[in-house]
Amino acid sequence: MDKLGPRHRMCRRIGQPLCGRPNCPATRRPFPPGQHGRGRKRVSEYQMRLLEKQKLRAIYGVSERQMRRYYERATRKTGVTGEELIRQLETRLDAIVLRLGFALTQRQARQLVSHGHVRVDGRRVDVPSFQVRPGQTIELTEKGRNLLFVREALELSPEPPPYLYRNREEFQGTLVRYPERDEIPLPVPVEERLVVEFYS
Incomplete structure (x- = not known):
């Protein structure tokens, strides 16, 4: 950064x-x-x-x-x-983490990924520029779920865009499809x- x-x-x-x-x-x-x-x-x-x-x-x-x-x-x-x-740009892993409401800012989302608190399809990924494909599931690790700013972000963030599905209780989300320009x-x-x- x-x-x-x-x-x-x-x-x-x-x-x-x-x-x-x-x-x-x-x-x-x-x-x-x-x-x-x-x-x-x-x-x-x-x-x-x-x-x-x-x-x-x-x-x-x-x-x-x-x-x-x-x-x-x-x-x-x-x-x-x-x-x-x-x-x-929108299907980068840090951008998806931000849109799912696990962070309040892009920098927080980037830090969450680079510190190893995010898994993609059960595998830990610490590269913020990782390209997420439709159907892949993003979830936070146990340590990531207990971070204070993550819980604060989930309370304050709005619902994710239509191309994303979020399971708030499980701290999970899925890229359903590629986004359209007017949905970003x-x-x-x-x-x-x-x-x-x-x-x-």
């Missing part, structure tokens, strides 16, 4: 709460930090595409190298490239078309 810099830096830069937290500084100060943060600037087309790409990177917590790899995979798919890109609950609007234009 050190590649992404401070937690709320990109939120302030964009002026939107990318982290999804209600206490994000961007909700109180929706302008870039620094002496000239409030100054009005003309935004070029390149900068618009760059910011959309940076938004997507910050939401899912991926590096630039990973992001380019996801884009290259998406171009080889038969569907719309932008939708395929977001679908790949991103914290802020993202124009994936501009991301594709940035890389193309």
Whole structure:
């Protein structure tokens, strides 16, 4: 995560709460930090595409190298490239853990996976970028179920999206099918078309 810099830096830069937290500084100060943060600037087309790409990177917590790899995979798919890109990001293991309500933020979900508290089909997986396939079951270990922030997240998080099934009592969830673009609950609007234009 050190590649992404401070937690709320990109939120302030964009002026939107990318982290999804209600206490994000961007909700109180929706302008870039620094002496000239409030100054009005003309935004070029390149900068618009760059910011959309940076938004997507910050939401899912991926590096630039990973992001380019996801884009290259998406171009080889038969569907719309932008939708395929977001679908790949959304089926990462840490993103699925977040959507199932086992964590409140993407960073918490990433930590939960990397510390070995998550099993996929009964096998422990500690790689946050692991791609979950439809039909696979995600569950927490005994130690993971007793973590305070996990229980807090289950109380505060909403119901998972339609492409996920959650068993709250067993701390389990299943990816029923691949998500559609309009079903993915991103914290802020993202124009994936501009991301594709940035890389193309």
